[in-house]
Amino acid sequence: MPAASDAERPWHEIVLATLKANKVQLVTYVPDNVLKPLIDAIHNDPFFTAFCVTREEEGLGIVTGAWMGGMRGVLMMQTSGFATLPNAIASLAVPFRIPVLLIVSERGTLGEFNYGQALVCKTMRPVLDALAVEYHGCTRLDELEQIVDRTVRQAISTQAPACLILSPLLTGGKVVKK
Amino acid sequence: MTSGHAKDRQNTKIMNRFDLTKRMVGKLKDEAVIGGIGNSNFDLWSAGRRPQNFYMLGSMGLAVPIALGVAIAQPKRKTIAIEGDGSILMQLGCLSTVAIQKPKNLIILVMDNGMYQITGGQTTATSLGVDIVAVARGLGLAQSNWAADEADFEALFDAAMKSDQPSLIASRIDNKPGVTQTVRDPDLIRETFMRGIGTKEVW
Ligand SMILES: Cc1ncc(C[n+]2csc(CCOP(=O)(O)OP(=O)(O)O)c2C)c(N)n1
Ligand SMILES: [Mg+2]
Numbered sequence: 001m002p003a004a005s006d007a008e009r010p011w012h013e014i015v016l017a018t019l020k021a022n023k024v025q026l027v028t029y030v031p032d033n034v035l036k037p038l039i040d041a042i043h044n045d046p047f048f049t050a051f052c053v054t055r056e057e058e059g060l061g062i063v064t065g066a067w068m069g070g071m072r073g074v075l076m077m078q079t080s081g082f083a084t085l086p087n088a089i090a091s092l093a094v095p096f097r098i099p100v101l102l103i104v105s106e107r108g109t110l111g112e113f114n115y116g117q118a119l120v121c122k123t124m125r126p127v128l129d130a131l132a133v134e135y136h137g138c139t140r141l142d143e144l145e146q147i148v149d150r151t152v153r154q155a156i157s158t159q160a161p162a163c164l165i166l167s168p169l170l171t172g173g174k175v176v177k178k
Numbered sequence: 179m180t181s182g183h184a185k186d187r188q189n190t191k192i193m194n195r196f197d198l199t200k201r202m203v204g205k206l207k208d209e210a211v212i213g214g215i216g217n218s219n220f221d222l223w224s225a226g227r228r229p230q231n232f233y234m235l236g237s238m239g240l241a242v243p244i245a246l247g248v249a250i251a252q253p254k255r256k257t258i259a260i261e262g263d264g265s266i267l268m269q270l271g272c273l274s275t276v277a278i279q280k281p282k283n284l285i286i287l288v289m290d291n292g293m294y295q296i297t298g299g300q301t302t303a304t305s306l307g308v309d310i311v312a313v314a315r316g317l318g319l320a321q322s323n324w325a326a327d328e329a330d331f332e333a334l335f336d337a338a339m340k341s342d343q344p345s346l347i348a349s350r351i352d353n354k355p356g357v358t359q360t361v362r363d364p365d366l367i368r369e370t371f372m373r374g375i376g377t378k379e380v381w
Binding site for chain 1: 210212232234235236237238239240241242243244245246247248249250251252255257269271272274275278279364365367368371372375376377
């Protein structure tokens with residue numbers, strides 16, 4: 001059961017605490033505005049080794065190496081970053097059975113103002129389905145801890161990559177200010 | 179050798195990937211080695227089986243990132259990435275990440291034949307004026323050098339093994355393909371590697 005206080009804890013605190021509880025120590029990311037509070041909080045927590053990478057594929061490679069070396073890691077990005085990953089997921093993470101956790105801030109839906117982002121977003125779930133990668137959309141605070149926790153555990157137990165899609169329903173997303 | 183006389187791509191000897199890989203492997207004990215796509219890992223495989231070797235079967239350009247991840251997870255173990263020129267050109271940003279993270283235990287070997295050898299020998303930018311060592315230095319990897327010849331390659335590698343900074347050694351090589359091909363079994367490769375570097379139990 002999620003803690004009673006989850007309705008009050010912001011989404012990024014829940015994600016950070018659940019990663020930490022599961023010893024997911026290495027955090028690589030390409031910046032995203034919606035992820036900013038999570039990225040900032042992770043940088044301020046000495047438990048994590050966190051740094052920015054130049055491309056999402058690079059982050060996937062780093063987390064793969066770290067996993068094989070005995071350290072759990074996550075790659076965080078926005079939808080457009082995910083769209084650069086299919087080759088690396090299909091030729092590295094899936095066949096080599098690397099439980100890299102992907103956290104995607106979902107752009108391109110529920111109020112998107114950039115047509116390109118909206119189209120890129122349409123490619124994400126078909127790619128995950130095609131590669132049989134486990135994924136969950138996260139829309140509610142009260143489910144978030146359980147989804148993050150179970151997804152990390154399942155990824156590690158089954159030695160398979162997994163993806164968490166953080167919906168604007170959870171994070172507020174990015175909207176044009178009037 | 180690591181400093182002193184100026185070396186650039188033009189005035190280095192053209193060597194052979196398999197020969198250099200054998201020389202490197204001959205110096206190893208328990209170091210981890212990540213072989214990049216195609217010939218880089220074929221010649222690593224051909225140079226003798228080691229459980230501490232990881233052979234990439236795709237993911238062009240990711241040997242250095244994978245090696246960086248291993249180096250971060252196991253700071254006491256030296257980790258070596260072997261990449262072709264085409265592969266390193268595809269993922270140049272990773273060199274800046276290495277420069278900024280400054281792993282004390284990472285060595286990058288670039289096998290520069292000036293071509294995409296395995297896909298038919300098409301010219302890469304390194305044949306057309308791009309100097310990988312100058313690029314690497316520009317991206318912040320101060321300890322980047324051309325190997326003038328085989329003896330210099332060995333001296334640079336010995337120095338890199340003793341260094342507490344990341345190093346890059348680029349070697350100009352001939353157009354020979356890899357000597358034999360790696361077994362293409364990703365499960366076996368990963369499992370063997372993880373056992374070889376002590377992250378999975380041997381039973
Ligand atoms: C993303 C991607 N693009 C293209 C290819 C096809 N490809 C495989 S190996 C290779 C050339 C690699 O060149 P280099 O790293 O210089 O190695 P060499 O073959 O010269 O030894 C190419 C283009 C691929 N596997 N993946
Ligand atoms: Mg080449």
